[in-house]
Amino acid sequence: MRNGITTLIAALCCTLMLATGCAKKELVKAETPPPEVVVVSPPPAPAPVIPEQVKENPVVKDAVVGTEEIAALSEDATASKLFQTIYFDFDAFTLSEAARDSLAKNAVALKKSKGLKVQIQGNCDERGSDAYNLALGEKRAKAAYDYLITLGAPSNQLHVISYGKERPVDPGHDEAAWAKNRRDDFVVLK
Amino acid sequence: MVVALLVSMAATVPAQENYLEVTASGSGQLSLSVATPQRLEGKDNPEVAQEIADVLAFDMTLSGLFQVAAKDLERGGIRPGEFSYAPWKSGGTKLVVKSGYSITGGDRLTLDLRLYDVLQEKVLTANRFSGSSRDVRRMAHAFADEILRAMTGQAGPFTGKIAFVSKRTGNKEIYLMDYDGRSVQQLTKNKSINLNPDFFPNGREIIYTTYKNRNPDLYRRELYTGAEAKVSTQRGLNVTAAVAPAGDRIALAMSKEGHSQIYVITPQGKQLTRLTNSSALEVSPAWSPDGKQLAFVSDRLGKPQIFVATDDGSTVRRLTTSGSYNVEPRWSPKGNLIAYCRQMGGGFQIFLVNRDGSGNTQITSEGSNEHPRWSPDGRFITFSSKRGGKESIYVMRADGTGQTKVSRNSGSDTHPVWSPR
Numbered sequence: 001m002r003n004g005i006t007t008l009i010a011a012l013c014c015t016l017m018l019a020t021g022c023a024k025k026e027l028v029k030a031e032t033p034p035p036e037v038v039v040v041s042p043p044p045a046p047a048p049v050i051p052e053q054v055k056e057n058p059v060v061k062d063a064v065v066g067t068e069e070i071a072a073l074s075e076d077a078t079a080s081k082l083f084q085t086i087y088f089d090f091d092a093f094t095l096s097e098a099a100r101d102s103l104a105k106n107a108v109a110l111k112k113s114k115g116l117k118v119q120i121q122g123n124c125d126e127r128g129s130d131a132y133n134l135a136l137g138e139k140r141a142k143a144a145y146d147y148l149i150t151l152g153a154p155s156n157q158l159h160v161i162s163y164g165k166e167r168p169v170d171p172g173h174d175e176a177a178w179a180k181n182r183r184d185d186f187v188v189l190k
Numbered sequence: 191m192v193v194a195l196l197v198s199m200a201a202t203v204p205a206q207e208n209y210l211e212v213t214a215s216g217s218g219q220l221s222l223s224v225a226t227p228q229r230l231e232g233k234d235n236p237e238v239a240q241e242i243a244d245v246l247a248f249d250m251t252l253s254g255l256f257q258v259a260a261k262d263l264e265r266g267g268i269r270p271g272e273f274s275y276a277p278w279k280s281g282g283t284k285l286v287v288k289s290g291y292s293i294t295g296g297d298r299l300t301l302d303l304r305l306y307d308v309l310q311e312k313v314l315t316a317n318r319f320s321g322s323s324r325d326v327r328r329m330a331h332a333f334a335d336e337i338l339r340a341m342t343g344q345a346g347p348f349t350g351k352i353a354f355v356s357k358r359t360g361n362k363e364i365y366l367m368d369y370d371g372r373s374v375q376q377l378t379k380n381k382s383i384n385l386n387p388d389f390f391p392n393g394r395e396i397i398y399t400t401y402k403n404r405n406p407d408l409y410r411r412e413l414y415t416g417a418e419a420k421v422s423t424q425r426g427l428n429v430t431a432a433v434a435p436a437g438d439r440i441a442l443a444m445s446k447e448g449h450s451q452i453y454v455i456t457p458q459g460k461q462l463t464r465l466t467n468s469s470a471l472e473v474s475p476a477w478s479p480d481g482k483q484l485a486f487v488s489d490r491l492g493k494p495q496i497f498v499a500t501d502d503g504s505t506v507r508r509l510t511t512s513g514s515y516n517v518e519p520r521w522s523p524k525g526n527l528i529a530y531c532r533q534m535g536g537g538f539q540i541f542l543v544n545r546d547g548s549g550n551t552q553i554t555s556e557g558s559n560e561h562p563r564w565s566p567d568g569r570f571i572t573f574s575s576k577r578g579g580k581e582s583i584y585v586m587r588a589d590g591t592g593q594t595k596v597s598r599n600s601g602s603d604t605h606p607v608w609s610p611r
Binding site for chain 1: 362383385386401403404405406426427429430443445448449450471472473474487489494515517518531533536538560604
């Protein structure tokens with residue numbers, strides 16, 4: 001920042017010098033009123049964002065997989081086939097009968113594969129605002145998470161994320177496509 | 191790269207308050223002619239001359255204050271006494287912009303621009319800019335800002351940048367461009383999903399949400415060095431963040447306590463206030479210009495609607511009472527209006543509402559229009575619009591007139607935000 005200010009002062013001095021020079025020049029030509037002078041100068045060195053100034057909030061350590069832990073993982077499409085996708089009604093996050101059946105199977109699969117990290121990814125159809133859909137997708141993922149826990153699934157294997165309407169599986173713009181996109185995916189991370 | 195415009199202490203033509211209203215006859219626009227920029231010294235460069243004329247005509251037309259024409263009615267110089275006012279007068283022109291350029295030493299460009307009042311036969315304002323020839327558009331935009339200052343007492347926003355989200359690479363990344371869609375720069379390149387940029391008041395840093403670490407986290411980024419720092423990486427959502435007008439706080443939606451609620455944090459990520467405490471879903475906080483109130487979206491009554499809270503969360507009132515799905519509030523810089531989006535007929539339209547909830551006005555109707563954000567002077571709104579093809583960035587006057595597409599590409603461009611002054 002100090003660097004930036006120094007540059008700024010230097011630039012201002014230049015400006016004033018130029019201005020004086022120009023004023024003289026204009027005087028010879030007897031122009032009135034004298035023009036305002038603006039000098040476009042090279043940018044002052046921008047202040048860097050200093051990483052040290054940022055204090056991380058402590059992540060609340062409960063049973064759920066922490067965000068740092070999963071940052072380095074990637075999606076395992078093959079292992080994810082162990083789990084069933086569940087679907088939702090429009091603008092809703094309640095679990096249907098079919099969704100509960102699928103979750104019961106997913107709970108069994110989770111209990112069988114100890115140590116497997118599974119991300120529950122909540123998704124929405126393209127209608128609605130993208131911001132609101134981020135919140136709605138989170139509720140959908142959380143609904144599945146809560147139900148899995150009541151079925152005895154180990155919470156330390158689960159992580160919840162919302163993709164809102166950012167990751168549709170069907171790019172269509174009709175009810176058939178929307179129905180496929182209102183879903184929770186269960187994705188194995190490793 | 192960036193250019194810092196330093197307004198000097200040299201003789202300044204005083205701002206002429208309400209000059210425009212005094213001069214304009216009836217409700218008509220003033221006729222303003224942009225004379226062909228002239229070579230003053232050095233090499234001839236028709237491209238530079240064209241750029242100057244194009245920028246001035248584009249900015250002045252968008253302002254809505256002028257009937258703009260690029261024309262020459264005499265062959266005189268650009269200084270007083272070097273040309274005759276008579277042809278302009280008889281041609282019906284009220285204002286003329288005369289300009290000249292000098293390209294010396296290969297790359298050094300000096301631009302001289304003057305705004306003349308033809309009837310009073312005087313200079314209303316004059317600027318000289320010096321710099322590299324690649325800054326020609328920025329210099330012309332700066333004079334367009336100055337023309338509005340001279341005519342209305344308040345400078346234009348045309349030197350501003352627009353940060354936005356584009357999917358042109360296949361992934362949603364953050365970009366930066368001039369407000370008119372030129373000089374596009376890709377900022378993030380993490381191949382993840384990046385959302386909702388917002389500027390700090392210094393115009394040199396943004397915040398944005400990124401999925402690059404498998405969680406929607408809030409990051410802060412210095413625009414011109416690319417240096418980044420984490421701001422909020424709470425488990426779950428850290429989304430729809432908005433920097434307070436003074437830059438001292440950030441409001442955002444987080445779901446760390448179970449579901450999406452509005453919080454206020456420091457720019458370093460320390461929590462100051464939990465603004466909402468409901469069982470509903472709440473997103474998209476927007477600061478009032480004095481930083482004392484926040485508009486936000488909540489579905490506490492069923493469907494998403496816009497509410498307004500004091501910045502300590504102590505009082506909350508409902509803002510929008512018509513329409514079943516209202517989202518994306520954004521407070522005008524003057525504080526009197528809030529722009530927002532209403533779901534209508536399978537898409538969205540942009541509305542304005544007074545801060546007390548009265549006077550709803552629909553200002554877009556073609557295609558689907560979202561993400562309204564004000565220019566820093568409150569004259570314009572930038573937004574994303576889907577009209578047939580992919581979404582693009584548009585600008586318009588705050589009354590909905592003059593809608594102009596500014597982003598030029600075939601990928602989807604959304605979430606524009608106009609940089610502060």
